[in-house]
Amino acid sequence: LGEKGWTPRIDDNSEDIKKTILILQMMIPNSNTMYRREQISESLKFYVEQLFGGNIKKAAEYFKVANATFRDWYKGRTIPPLNSLVSICLRLDISVVNFFNKVPVLELNNILDAVSSPTKTDVRQKYDHVYIKSYINKYIQQESITSPKSLRSIATSIGCDRRLLYIKYPTESKKIVDIYAKYLKREKTKREENVDIEMKVAIEKLVNSDTYPSRRKVETLLGGRYLIRERKVALKWKSIK
Known part of the structure; x- marks a missing residue:
């Protein structure tokens, strides 16, 4: 200076x-x-x-x-x-x-490359790759629509290490990760929409029974699905109350 x-x-x-x-x-x-x-x-x-x-x-x-x-x-x-x-x-x-x-x-290539550093020689050859290929393709084409899963969960179901999927099936692995990321995003949006509806019902129920809709009482009626200390949930609670 x-x-x-x-x-x-x-x-x-x-x-x-x-x-x-x-x-x-x-x-x-x-x-x-x-x-x-x-x-x-x-x-x-x-x-x-x-x-x-x-x-x-x-x-x-x-x-x-x-x-x-x-x-x-x-x-x-x-x-x-x-x-x-x-x-x-x-x-x-x-x-x-x-x-x-x-x-x-969603742009995971660089990150996955850095995380999945082992070389091809590190991957064991004892796995049935015909079965693995069939399993992950079936998941992508059918099961992912109704039951999205993380790549880690799929690797566990197959009985292999997740890094094997990254190395042997990079294209399929990226699809699986993308599908799960989009699912998490949809679930977050759905949760934000549901909290408004359920919060109104809970507060109306308490008010109709001459009970003050305090944070704890509302949380109890919501069954622990939403905690009012969460910022967005707290804002909904205050605005509706």
């Missing part, structure tokens, strides 16, 4: 510039969204399940974070500093806003 004639030596494509852009995106004037610290843990769980089949250690390795540290972030015991949060978003190639909103990562 105050030094004249200084020329910054930062490449326009440097990581510092990319991080700055991600942070600026959180400060868009027309965005009134406020994020809670709990959402970091919720979002990490979402992406660890979608991209790493729930494997926290693999996720920590991919994000280049110590396993114990990442596990604390994942569990919500601590929160990552802003620089680390932005680095995670850079690795996912999404904005911080999309991270908080748990927008599925």
